[in-house]
Ligand code: KG4
């Protein structure tokens with residue numbers, strides 16, 4: 001294995017077309033991200049077919065942009081990494097095919113990457129990972145607590161039994177009339193309101209690290225419905241604060257409990273919801289009270305980007321995992337796949 005590994009990484013699993021150039025999984029050279037949010041907004045959510053078409057339009061532009069920003073050419077690249085899944089299959093296929101074409105044309109190794117492994121490794125661009133650690137994964141499609149004894153050794157110790165936390169944010173946002181994606185809007189309103197609606201905290205069984213958010217989501221919808229029936233107007237800021245407090249209390253409570261039970265000194269946070277202000281400050285307080293090191297990527301690396309895919313790809317490549325040119329996208333993938 002060469003000492004210095006420069007990876008060109010591609011991410012197209014949902015509604016961001018992104019290409020990054022990164023050295024040794026830690027030194028970010030360039031990270032080009034083109035969000036399609038403005039296009040999907042009018043539909044209130046991501047339309048898979050529209051996403052695929054935008055990826056096709058933008059893929060080569062983003063490859064050129066990332067190389068240009070890194071002041072290098074394909075000759076300087078050692079390997080190509082790509083998100084294989086999970087995600088929208090049509091969207092994934094655009095990235096996978098672009099990566100295969102580059103790998104074939106330039107005779108470079110092809111590294112397949114699990115999207116959520118990428119989210120976890122965004123933390124490597126923020127600080128050092130010291131094992132064992134606990135990763136709290138909070139994205140639009142995933143809510144998991146993962147114990148990691150070593151690189152890529154993802155052991156799921158808890159997961160959502162229904163909605164992912166980002167999904168709950170987006171649904172609550174829609175109920176209070178906020179645009180897609182609702183998470184950042186609810187977050188913003190939550191900073192201006194008060195916790196007046198006393199929504200439930202769903203802890204499940206005492207020994208469980210699992211989550212459930214569908215009951216909370218229904219509680220919010222029912223509350224708004226009841227107020228409307230009584231002719232009362234809900235205060236959106238207070239709805240947002242009350243909802244966010246319930247989510248954050250459970251996420252932080254379970255993450256801290258896991259850190260203590262598994263005797264780890266570092267908690268890392270991954271996924272779009274990791275940029276939530278309420279979650280970040282509650283985690284900061286809870287970890288500093290207990291001497292646990294908290295690492296959270298900066299906001300631009302919490303949502304989908306290729307830099308995180310390149311960061312994870314470095315370790316996947318070190319493990320000797322490379323794909324053939326028959327690599328296919330996968331809408332579902334198990335994050336425990338890298339455990340040996
Ligand atoms: O990780 P991500 O970019 O995509 C997936 O892999 O799913 O996460 C997107 C999710 C969306 O549900 C979005 O509403 C949510 O992350 N999100 C937030 C915030 N920023 C993004 N949720 C709460 N607060 C935020 N500040």
Ligand code: ZN
Nearest residue numbers: 119139303304
């Ligand atoms: Zn994601």
